[in-house]
Amino acid sequence: MDNSPLITVGLTCFNAEDTMATAIEGALAQQYENKEIIIVDDCSSDNSKAVVRAAIKGHENIRFIEHRQNTGFAGALNTIIQNANGEFIAIFDDDDTSLPMRLQTQLNKILSYEKEHGTTMLACWTSGYKQYDNGYQAPFKAIGSEPKVPIGKDLIQCQLYMGRNPEVFFGCGTPSCSLMVRKSTYETVGLYDTTMRRTEDTDFALRLAKAGGHFIGCPEQLVIQSASVGHDKRPEVGYKSELALAEKHQDLFTPPRRYNYAQDWIKLRFHHFGQERVKSILQLIKLFVKYPTWTWDQFWRSAPNRMKHEKKMAQ
Structure with a gap:
């Protein structure tokens, strides 16, 4: 009998009619077999929902949840977590592509690290590259994919502009689009803060760091991230969200x-x-x-x- 743990692939969607089919293909193409896929549409106003329905037709391991009102990326992620049956949750983005070995590679990394270090209080990211319309590809290395892995205070100092330990590898930070984590970690640290429109991933990472979390990464390039511009990516949205993040964690x-x-x-x-x-x-x-x-x-x-x-x- 296969004792491999169930992994929930969480895929959020908001006005992504042009990229959603490709994102779903990336989830379905994962070579790791014991998986379920949860897609949450966050009240899209374009043709995204029809695209999703067509793409998932005939796939029994996919659940499609439609929000009646927009809750933001954090709200969509929370819906995935609350409905996940998997022991592990991997986040996929609606305009990114994950390569077929992503789930297996991240799971192997997590299990080997847990065995070696005796802790499950960790999160794992994977490396990849960002694709721009002009053909430019910007590679990014996952946090903790090279020695030394950030633990607790290391991450807090880096993310809150308090300097970096030069012996620690912070890579590209803690983007949710390349994250895999145990569901139990969310139960300990808490869900995503829906008041954060751009920094929900950093806020989660800071709370994990406060709990003594380890931040590990895979050097393999397993995510192709599309460089897109949306409402939540405007400078003023980022500015307000970063200020709110700093205020929330002012005690640190x-x-x-x-x-x-x-x-x-x-x-x-x-x-x-x-x-x-x-x-x-x-x-x-x-x-x-x-x-x-x-x-x-x-x-x-x-x-x-x-x-x-x-x-x-x-x-």
Whole structure:
């Protein structure tokens, strides 16, 4: 008898009529057999629901849940978690493609790490690359896919702009689209915060870190992420959500002045991504005057790679 654990593949959908069929194909193509697929449509206003119904016809291991009102990405994820029968949950995005070995690779990584370290309080991400319309492919490495794995405080310091332990590998952070985690971890840490429209994944990661969680990753490139622009990806939405995240976790900032620094850095990001060059320069000067050491460390670590990346996106 096959004792392999059941994995729930959770696939959210919102106005994704052009990409949803491909995303479903990626879920169905997973070589890991003991799986169920839950698709949640978050009250789409386009033809997404019809696309989903056509794509899942004849597949008994797929459940399709339709929200009557829009709850945001976090709300759709919560519906998946609450309806999942699987011991593990893997999140797939509606405009991404997961390669066939993703589930098996992540499961193997989790089980081997749990056996070696004696803990189930962890989450696992996979590497991949982001595909842009101009043909540019930006590879991303999963957090914890190289030594050393972030644990607890390591992640908190990184995500809240309090510096990074140079011995720890943070990769591309904690995006939900490449995540696999035990359902029991959600039961311990809690569901996604529906008030977070862009930072629900980081909020979950911070709560996992507060519980002493381990952040592991697979080096294999198993997710192809489409670079898309939507309402929730506008700079002003990100700005408000990042500020709300910092405020929610204000108790984690040490020293407390780090909270003010984070607010100013988030404002710099807002001006930069909004292509407000003069305001960006003025905000950066303000940061250097108020927090010279912290600003230099953050700027030197992030700016060169960011500029190279944006240059390739614009080609």
